[in-house]
Amino acid sequence: MNSEYKINLAQxxxxxxxxxxxxxxxxxxxxxxxxxxxxxxxxxxxxxxxTELVSFKNLNLLELETNYNSLFIVEPSKNGAVLYESFYTSDSKLLNQESERKLLELIQTENGFVAPNCPSDYLPVILEFINHLSDKFITTKCDEDFDRIQFVVGNHILNWIEKFTFDILKNSNVFYGFVANLFYNYFKMLSKNFEEIKNYNFTDFNN
Structure with missing residues (x-):
């Protein structure tokens, strides 16, 4: 797979x-x-x-806050979706588990990325990290940097996206249901694009 394809994918x-x-x-x-x-x-x-397009001409902030609180700001045992990978990948369904430690170790090896002051397996942090790695690869065009993107997506998004999306869809309003469908459909499509790249494997950057 040529470098131009990878650069376009990273962008x-x-x-x-x-x-x-x-x-x-x-x-x-x-x-x-x-x-x-x-x-x-x-x-x-x-x-x-x-993904079926849903039009939102007006969004009410108070309604979004209410739905966000009931959907994401919940105890893990309650109905809702959890924005932390650990909940979906640990047998105990607890936060601050092995996946957070591995992500933190990976983030700490990456120069130039300053993680927000929250757990490393918080979904927006994972996405920020992928954003950083994508920007880095666009500059360096180094295959190892692209491999790192694939590793994080494969091991820290794709391994829990299905359960996470399901939890959103069964508990959310139309807006967050639409966002969840877009999120799931994009990353599942991306995984197929990764599979098309020759010589690809999930190198374990934690070792």
């Missing part, structure tokens, strides 16, 4: 992770305004992922 991933970081963080008026300005981007993303 696409950079734009899309930025979008989903905003979507999965706590809603603010700025994030509402951001979403409403993304009409062309969202339409293209729906076409790319074959």
């Amino acid at each position: 696409e991933l950079k734009n899309i992770t930025r979008f989903f970081v905003v979507m999965f963080e706590y809603p603010t008026q700025n994030s509402v305004d951001f979403f409403l300005k993304q009409n062309d981007f969202i339409r293209e993303l729906c076409e790319l992922t074959r």
